[in-house]
Amino acid sequence: MTAAIERTYEQRAAIAAFVRDRAAALDRGETDIRIDLAHIGEAGLLRKGLSGECLDEMVAVVDEVAAESLTVGFSLWAQRMALEYIDRAPQFLRDLYRDDLASGRTIGVTAMAAALKHLAGLGELPLLAERTDDGITVTGPIHWASNVFPDSLIVFPARTADGERLVAVVRADAEGITIANPPELLALGATSSTSLRFDGVRIPQSHILTENLAGFCGMIRPTFMLLQTSFCSGITRASLSEASTRLDGLGAQFSSEFEDVSAQYDSLRERLYRFAADPSVVPPAEFIRLRLDGSVVAVAATRLEATLRGGAGYASASATNRRFREAAFLPIQSPSEGQLRWELSQYE
Numbered sequence: 001m002t003a004a005i006e007r008t009y010e011q012r013a014a015i016a017a018f019v020r021d022r023a024a025a026l027d028r029g030e031t032d033i034r035i036d037l038a039h040i041g042e043a044g045l046l047r048k049g050l051s052g053e054c055l056d057e058m059v060a061v062v063d064e065v066a067a068e069s070l071t072v073g074f075s076l077w078a079q080r081m082a083l084e085y086i087d088r089a090p091q092f093l094r095d096l097y098r099d100d101l102a103s104g105r106t107i108g109v110t111a112m113a114a115a116l117k118h119l120a121g122l123g124e125l126p127l128l129a130e131r132t133d134d135g136i137t138v139t140g141p142i143h144w145a146s147n148v149f150p151d152s153l154i155v156f157p158a159r160t161a162d163g164e165r166l167v168a169v170v171r172a173d174a175e176g177i178t179i180a181n182p183p184e185l186l187a188l189g190a191t192s193s194t195s196l197r198f199d200g201v202r203i204p205q206s207h208i209l210t211e212n213l214a215g216f217c218g219m220i221r222p223t224f225m226l227l228q229t230s231f232c233s234g235i236t237r238a239s240l241s242e243a244s245t246r247l248d249g250l251g252a253q254f255s256s257e258f259e260d261v262s263a264q265y266d267s268l269r270e271r272l273y274r275f276a277a278d279p280s281v282v283p284p285a286e287f288i289r290l291r292l293d294g295s296v297v298a299v300a301a302t303r304l305e306a307t308l309r310g311g312a313g314y315a316s317a318s319a320t321n322r323r324f325r326e327a328a329f330l331p332i333q334s335p336s337e338g339q340l341r342w343e344l345s346q347y348e
Helices: 003-007 009-027 034-042 056-068 070-087 091-103 113-119 213-246 249-277 284-309 319-327 337-345
Strands: 108-110 128-132 135-145 153-160 165-171 177-179 194-204 208-210
Touching: 003 056, 009 034, 009 056, 009 070, 009 319, 034 056, 034 070, 034 091, 056 070, 056 213, 056 249, 070 091, 070 108, 070 153, 070 165, 070 213, 070 319, 113 135, 113 153, 113 165, 113 213, 135 153, 135 165, 165 194, 165 213, 208 213, 213 249, 213 284, 213 319, 249 284, 284 319, 284 337
Parallel strands: 108 153, 128 153
Antiparallel strands: 128 135, 135 194, 153 165, 165 208, 177 194
16 A cells, blocks of 8 residues: 555545445435535545546545445445546636535536447447537437436537537536436445436537547546446455454355455455556556456455355345345446456457
């Protein structure tokens, strides 16, 4: 760990305790993640790693939070990515939105998964932009996004009929945007994850973040993948910690499996923090491999914890059960395990 990470230890510990105290209520749907994100933002932790600073502190924040609640860790990743996009935007957009996103006063939606899938050659962008005298109008669906509240800020990719690709910014309550009712989920319900529909949504030229989609995604993808891996790391560590207390008696039958998963986790964590210290020297394939390994080890660790915990872990109110349900989302979260495996195969 770097000295910078050590300096923020007390802040992270306080945030982790706050998240821990709210995790069960979030899982029951009695509250949502806006309170957690505002608390993290007020502590100044969302700003870590912006504007070219070392990313390892932000990785540590997401890691610590996700160990207490993957729900919050996941929404924290989405919030921080929206902030990352705005931090790389023209000055007008930075002045308008950066501080409110960094403080958690405004909730950010990252709808960029379709862009990363498109650039991997796995599909077209679903949002179609039509040029106007003062900007664009946008029509089409966002099939899945999180942190979707009526006053959220959405960063999204779109295409024009003549093949241009751009990234733009809009408020979720803009005229022409319809937010679908959130579906009932196995877990992560407090993240307000759902689909949206754009119908001729007017975006002024000032709210077009970039018209170089490929270049922009190339810049943000290392942060995108590292922070996703961070929440995989956090939930894995929590499950292994619980599992380690149950390796006697019948649990001794699982000692070898525990050692294997622990070794996978140790490798993941070492690479995560090494890559975060200097992402510029990491080959693109290694970010893909890291994110894929993060999903695989998190699912394995939560399954092992549930097995060792037995009937008590089957109770829906237990933290073991919550982690098991939360981790079930990781193989299908974009980029999905299938997409990651396919992308990695292109380098082999």
